[in-house]
Amino acid sequence: xxxxxxxxxxxxxxxxxxxxxxxxxxxxxxxxxxxxxxxxxxxxxxxxxxxxxxxxxxxxxxxxxxxxxxxxxxxxxxxxxxxxxxxxxxxxxxxxxxxxxxxxxxxxxxxxxxxxxxxxxxxxxxxxxxxxxxxxxxxxxxxxxxxxxxxxxxxxxxxxxxxxxxxxxxxxxxxxxxxxxxxxxxxxxxxxxxxxxxxxxxxxxxxxxxxxxxxxxxxxxxxxxxxxxxxxxxxxxxxxxxxxxxxxxxxxxxxxxxxxxxxxxxxxxxxxxxxxxxxxxxxxxxxxxxxxxxxxxxxxxxxxxxxxxxxxxxxxxxxxxxxxxxxxxxxxxxxxxxxxxxxxxxxxxxxxxxxxxxxxxxxxxxxxxxxxxxxxxxxx
Amino acid sequence: xxxxxxxxxxxxxxxxxxxxxxxxxxxxxxxxxxxxxxxxxxxxxxxxxxxxxxxxxxxxxxxxxxxxxxxxxxxxxxxxxxxxxxxxxxxxxxxxxxxxxxxxxxxxxxxxxxxxxxxxxxxxxxxxxxxxxxxxxxxxxxxxxxxxxxxxxxxxxxxxxxxxxxxxxxxxxxxxxxxxxxxxxxxxxxxxxxxxxxxxxxxxxxxxxxxxxxxxxxxxxxxxxxxxxxxxxxxxxxxxxxxxxxxxxxxxxxxxxxxxxxxxxxxx
Ligand code: SF4
Ligand code: SF4
Numbered sequence: 001x002x003x004x005x006x007x008x009x010x011x012x013x014x015x016x017x018x019x020x021x022x023x024x025x026x027x028x029x030x031x032x033x034x035x036x037x038x039x040x041x042x043x044x045x046x047x048x049x050x051x052x053x054x055x056x057x058x059x060x061x062x063x064x065x066x067x068x069x070x071x072x073x074x075x076x077x078x079x080x081x082x083x084x085x086x087x088x089x090x091x092x093x094x095x096x097x098x099x100x101x102x103x104x105x106x107x108x109x110x111x112x113x114x115x116x117x118x119x120x121x122x123x124x125x126x127x128x129x130x131x132x133x134x135x136x137x138x139x140x141x142x143x144x145x146x147x148x149x150x151x152x153x154x155x156x157x158x159x160x161x162x163x164x165x166x167x168x169x170x171x172x173x174x175x176x177x178x179x180x181x182x183x184x185x186x187x188x189x190x191x192x193x194x195x196x197x198x199x200x201x202x203x204x205x206x207x208x209x210x211x212x213x214x215x216x217x218x219x220x221x222x223x224x225x226x227x228x229x230x231x232x233x234x235x236x237x238x239x240x241x242x243x244x245x246x247x248x249x250x251x252x253x254x255x256x257x258x259x260x261x262x263x264x265x266x267x268x269x270x271x272x273x274x275x276x277x278x279x280x281x282x283x284x285x286x287x288x289x290x291x292x293x294x295x296x297x298x299x300x301x302x303x304x305x306x307x308x309x310x311x312x313x314x315x316x317x318x319x320x321x322x323x324x325x326x327x328x329x330x331x332x333x334x335x336x337x338x339x340x341x342x343x344x345x346x347x348x349x350x351x352x353x354x355x356x357x358x359x360x361x362x363x364x365x366x367x368x369x370x371x372x373x374x375x376x377x378x379x380x
Numbered sequence: 381x382x383x384x385x386x387x388x389x390x391x392x393x394x395x396x397x398x399x400x401x402x403x404x405x406x407x408x409x410x411x412x413x414x415x416x417x418x419x420x421x422x423x424x425x426x427x428x429x430x431x432x433x434x435x436x437x438x439x440x441x442x443x444x445x446x447x448x449x450x451x452x453x454x455x456x457x458x459x460x461x462x463x464x465x466x467x468x469x470x471x472x473x474x475x476x477x478x479x480x481x482x483x484x485x486x487x488x489x490x491x492x493x494x495x496x497x498x499x500x501x502x503x504x505x506x507x508x509x510x511x512x513x514x515x516x517x518x519x520x521x522x523x524x525x526x527x528x529x530x531x532x533x534x535x536x537x538x539x540x541x542x543x544x545x546x547x548x549x550x551x552x553x554x555x556x557x558x559x560x561x562x563x564x565x566x567x568x569x570x571x572x573x574x575x576x577x578x579x580x581x582x583x584x585x586x587x588x589x590x591x592x593x594x595x596x597x598x599x600x601x602x603x604x605x606x607x608x609x610x611x612x613x614x615x616x617x618x619x620x621x622x623x624x625x626x627x628x629x630x631x632x633x634x635x636x637x638x639x640x641x642x643x644x645x646x647x648x
Contacts, residue, residue, distance in 0.1 A: 013461055035513060036512040036513055037510070037511070037512055037514065037515055038508075038510060038515060039509075039510030039511045039512070039515070040511070043450070044510070045510060046431075046432065046498070046504075046507050046508060046510075049495035049498040049499055049508065050495060050496075050499060073625075074628075077625055077628050077629045077632070078632050079629075079633055079636050080626060081634075081636075094395065108493050108494070109492050109493045110491075110492070110494075110505055110508065110509075110514065110515040110516065111492050111514055111515075111516070112493070113514075114491065114492050115492060117473040117490060117491075117492050118472045118473040118492065121473040121474045121475075121490050122474065123471050123472040123473050123474045125468075125469045125604065125607065125608065125611070126469060126470055126471055126472040126496070126607065127470075127607050127610060127611060128470065128472040128489020128494065128496050129472035130470075130611065130614060131472075132472055167629060170629070171622065171625045171626055171629060172622075174625055175618065175621060175622050175625060177616065178621060179614060179618070182610075183610070183611075186607070186610040186611075187496070189606040189607055189609075189610055190466055190469075190470055190499065190500040190603050190606060190607060191500075192599050192603065192606060193502070193598060193599055194502075202606075203611075284486075301575040304625070346642070371415040371433055
């Protein structure tokens with residue numbers, strides 16, 4: 001693999017070329033948005049102050065990037081070594097995910113040159129304050145964590161220092177996401193009486209936390225299968241399955257808690273009530289939670305294809321869940337609808353494309369997929 | 381749990397909706413005093429009147445029926461100036477602060493433009509300058525500079541039919557209670573007494589509030605408490621979970637080292 005050499009490489013393929021175009025278009029549109037403002041570029045309005053960028057780029061992005069912390073917890077804190085083979089790529093995806101979240105957030109705020117304000121003007125009674133601090137700190141921690149990988153190739157003399165700092169970074173790097181994954185959900189606690197009862201719950205923070213945890217293994221499964229194809233690096237099915245077993249366990253607990261919560265709040269009546277909300281809720285829970293659990297327990301769930309399908313469904317389920325909270329669950333209250341503008345969609349697509357490109361570039365140049373020995377050294 | 385606990389509920393305004401004739405003077409006075417523009421698309425009075433970045437207050441017309449007779453009612457809307465403002469607790473850069481005198485004031489220079497306040501407000505009051513490059517949030521400030529000098533807000537003073545009474549919130553509440561109890565025509569509900577934990581603008585009416593566009597399902601528990609309920613767990617979680625993670629790290633590493641000594645060729 002080229003990764004060992006000290007030359008920089010970037011193989012151009014048709015897909016990468018397409019990603020490059022998408023990312024370029026998004027970058028141009030982002031600049032345009034920063035200049036002309038939100039009203040001119042998005043379909044947001046006083047009824048819909050938060051839309052696709054918060055819903056997908058931030059809320060969903062942070063959850064999908066959760067693979068980093070759950071895998072870091074399993075592989076590095078619990079020292080379950082067989083997971084080391086996937087730890088680096090999981091943490092890289094997570095880092096890129098958070099960088100995209102930061103860009104998404106930045107694009108979504110009206111006074112973007114004022115973004116640093118909460119660092120000095122402490123609105124500590126806001127759940128958003130916790131989100132803001134945790135996400136910024138965690139992104140920093142992840143960049144530092146990546147330093148341990150990066151210094152294998154550049155600025156090599158710093159490598160020992162980064163390797164030394166890893167235990168501390170890893171612990172903080174698991175702690176912070178635990179806090180902000182739940183606080184992202186808790187943002188919607190203020191939506192009492194506004195967000196549809198299928199989603200508003202005093203436990204929404206816990207639900208966000210649990211789903212961000214179990215989507216980790218699911219994302220890693222999907223991602224390693226994609227990377228496997230691209231770099232001919234196949235991770236043993238047994239490893240993927242035992243990783244998913246952890247995810248499925250949390251998912252079962254999530255399902256039970258969710259049902260209990262619906263009964264406790266007398267919201268069970270809405271589940272089969274028909275209409276947009278209940279349909280979307282059933283899709284979210286059926287596709288994203290119940291079917292993946294079933295797949296895991298049938299023979300197909302022992303095959304690579306079965307595991308990948310289950311993983312993809314879980315990831316899709318979490319995406320639907322976050323969009324349900326931000327959009328579907330608010331339609332009833334707001335009385336209006338919201339469909340993202342073309343610019344909003346193109347920017348989101350371009351951000352994801354940019355992330356994928358960065359992933360490819362880093363995999364081409366650093367030891368992400370093929371790094372067993374190094375991992376052993378660090379983990380000891 | 382406010383940022384600062386104030387001993388007094390502060391000043392407020394009591395609005396008697398039965399007296400309003402819909403002349404719109406209050407809205408005009410507000411625009412003049414606060415130097416707000418006009419927007420043809422979003423009227424500040426009439427059946428489609430709406431709050432917006434330029435309409436800090438709006439007088440909405442309602443054609444209704446009462447005892448089988450057609451009646452008209454006019455509802456002046458503006459920020460209700462909560463005792464425990466949701467916007468204040470939602471804002472992560474302290475751009476909203478409830479002041480000692482009662483008004484909930486917005487400080488533009490602190491605002492990041494994230495719009496979480498708009499989401500949090502149970503009355504949907506804060507509005508955004510969507511047509512600006514660098515938009516701010518806007519809302520009625522209860523003319524806080526006037527209130528600080530002991531003067532009534534601009535809109536209150538100009539009203540020709542004395543719809544609004546300005547004064548100490550507790551006195552206004554007592555006055556409102558007396559009015560609705562001594563006259564059968566009033567609905568026995570003072571809007572703002574308990575809504576969202578209590579507001580400094582209070583309303584009384586002879587038509588049920590839900591028919592006049594008021595949100596009557598709003599929680600009486602201050603929205604701030606929902607966030608607080610969650611955030612109070614942050615410090616213990618940091619300590620406990622952080623400690624547990626460190627302990628697990630050290631323990632599992634040590635266990636692995638011990639196992640490694642016994643069995644050098646353990647397959648991993
Ligand atoms: S939009 Fe401004 S005032 Fe509102 S919560 Fe965000 S920073 Fe605070
Ligand atoms: S109190 Fe002042 S800012 Fe508020 S509506 Fe009246 S005039 Fe306008």
